[in-house]
Amino acid sequence: MFRKSLLPTLIGLAWLAGSPSLAADAEVPRAGYVADHERIDAEYSVAKERCDRYAGNPKEVCLAEARAARRIAKTESEARYKATPKAWYDARAARAEAEFEVARERCGERARDQKDTCLAEARAAESRAKAEAKLVRQQAEAR
Numbered sequence: 001m002f003r004k005s006l007l008p009t010l011i012g013l014a015w016l017a018g019s020p021s022l023a024a025d026a027e028v029p030r031a032g033y034v035a036d037h038e039r040i041d042a043e044y045s046v047a048k049e050r051c052d053r054y055a056g057n058p059k060e061v062c063l064a065e066a067r068a069a070r071r072i073a074k075t076e077s078e079a080r081y082k083a084t085p086k087a088w089y090d091a092r093a094a095r096a097e098a099e100f101e102v103a104r105e106r107c108g109e110r111a112r113d114q115k116d117t118c119l120a121e122a123r124a125a126e127s128r129a130k131a132e133a134k135l136v137r138q139q140a141e142a143r
Helices: 002-018 022-053 057-082 085-107 112-142
Strands: none
Touching (some): 085 112
């Protein structure tokens, strides 16, 4: 008899313990955001270690690519977390800047005139990407 009366109470307590609260729901996206950043930092460490086998400009290019990948991944993770037009603009702008940094390192091993041309092309690509990001942001804010 005691067990039958205790069963509904235990079921009720289990239900209360298992029911999500507002605070727990709010923390789920935050936890994913933090986990993304930890994963990104771990991937950066591995990529950075891989660059140790190179020397000179190839090493600098490899490090620039690793930094760019980390920067792009972090800003895109932040944009997914915030989900605002400004956050997505920042992510696109960070991608353009990171790609410019990599291009600048790649241009470093070229001769004078070729290096200048390479840098000018990289700056133009960065400007185009930032202008496109600004346009996308303006369109998103207009909606």
